[in-house]
Amino acid sequence: MMASSDSPKKIAVIGGTGNLGSSVAFSLHDNTSFHVRVITRDASGPKAQRIANAGIELAQADAWKPEELATAFAGCWGLFVNIDSDAPNFKQQIGPSELEMGKILLDAAAAAGIGHVIHASLPAATELTNGSVPLVAFDDKAAISKYALQCGKFKTVSILSAGWFLENAFDPKYTASFGGFAMIKDADGYLTWATPRMGNDPESVPFLAAADDYGDFVHGVFLDPEAWNGKYIHGVSESSSFSNMTDIFERVTGKKARYREVESLQAPDKFKTKEVNGLFDLMHAIKGNFFNGIPTQHEDAKKLKAAASQARGKSSEAVEPLTLEGFFRKYAM
Template sequence: MTGKIISVFGSTGLQGGAVVNALLKDGTFKVRALTRNVESPSAKKLVEKGAQVATVDLNNDVESIAKVLQGSYGVYLVTDFWSLFEKEEEIGKKVVDAALKAGVQHFIYSSLANTSKISNGKIVVPEFDMKAHIEDYARQVSAKHPEFISSFVHLPYYAQGFNTDFLPITKIEEDKYFISFPISGKPMELIDVNDVGPIALAEFKDPKKYSGVGIHFTGSALSGPEIAEKLSKATGKSIIFKPMTYEEYLALGFPGVEGIADMFKFVSEYGSYPGKDSNLAKEIIHITTFDEYLEKNPIQLK
């Protein structure tokens, strides 16, 4: 193992955790797992796996965050809109500044499409657009400071989201279920979030090759009925897809429903990252298909 340290934000979450696991398994870099609570069970498990664990408060100023990143060769940043809300863009840019101040050489950010720009203002998804603005800012910083390399990953829907509050599988009667969400037009692009780990690792290992590069990847692109068919096959239960309109989804009325509805609307019309090539990721690893994900991760239905 070299002395180079990669600091990973969101290390106890699905995406950050996937990056931590890939880095630890490979062994090329030391891992500094950043979390709000170093005493949490998830943080303690990371220590058992071999990671350093450090506390970071994203509400702190640039100097304070830079101190946490001091000595890091690389940084992996994923920002969570649902915990940061309107502060996401400000905080993401602050972390970029902190990484630069700390002397970080390679910065990787998990970004999304600029929905308002792509749709000419017709569809605006803050969760997407603020991430796109953070990516733009990181690119600007790299242009001014060539020693600060920035790279990017773009993830569509997680297969891990099925049978959760986000994409529930609802029981109709014994052995009969349905799923319903407002997707139509373009298929839904799905990935196993764990695939982001080896992709980020490849970027960290070859900064020259991936400088300024955004890696987009898709395991499967499926319609609603195709998703239901694959879920049925995997679970041995009858699962049907019930189409849902944008207005019907809005009527559910849960906190944040408008943003999620607009996300579905954008992806239905434009795809997760329109005009971008997802083949580069396939040169790095085999991207897990939805069938393969379900085989490895059986869904338990009630």
């Protein structure tokens, strides 16, 4: 059902200039029952201005400063949190941790009277593998989720973990690391996706069209937060093998593509290299079950997508999460 009140419910979005957060901001902005406030440290930057140009409110605040967050969170009913794990001080562990920032954000939200929280999480790598595959970003996000769920400071808390971004196929941070797909041809003229396998048999990767679907999943939760309280929701558009994904791309675009299994990956820097290889080590340890060791569930995502699509007044064509074929027809043609 659609959220309703005399005035729009204000929702603060942390990470609103990134892939996930902007998807959330744009989806919620389509529903007049909500008022979106994107919290950013740099309101003058190009990513923030893209948000502002869409008519979405910006509020400038430093996530390390509770006094600035208090002003930014004032009057808000809900909060979406996605912290950029690629920030150098987190990735290189040269400053306060992502977990510390998460606690500051959540404590400030509770002090401001925010009742409903959604956190973009990742699998608890160390816990799931009994310490054999620690991953800083994964462990910190999982710990933030646990803090949000257990602190007792909110009416509802939902965890909405994002699957494997389909957008990575066009992101220079990843295309070279993963073999060049879908931007750089290899020596044989193929757009090759080269990674280890996911770790399950048959292989099943939970792909996510972040821009098209993730925001609608969050939107769906905010429409009825009590129904999703305490739940760990799988943010997935469609599951498939890496090989099938490249086959679909080739069929849709007519461009030569293939999957090639490799033992390990080389990213632009040692920190990213450690993380991407750690991801596959983790997936093999938990048999490819990306969402905290649990086999991927698609029904929650479908329900949330349908609810958000209805609330946004979209046509029936927008009700289902985007398929791999639909994604490549939209972005790779």
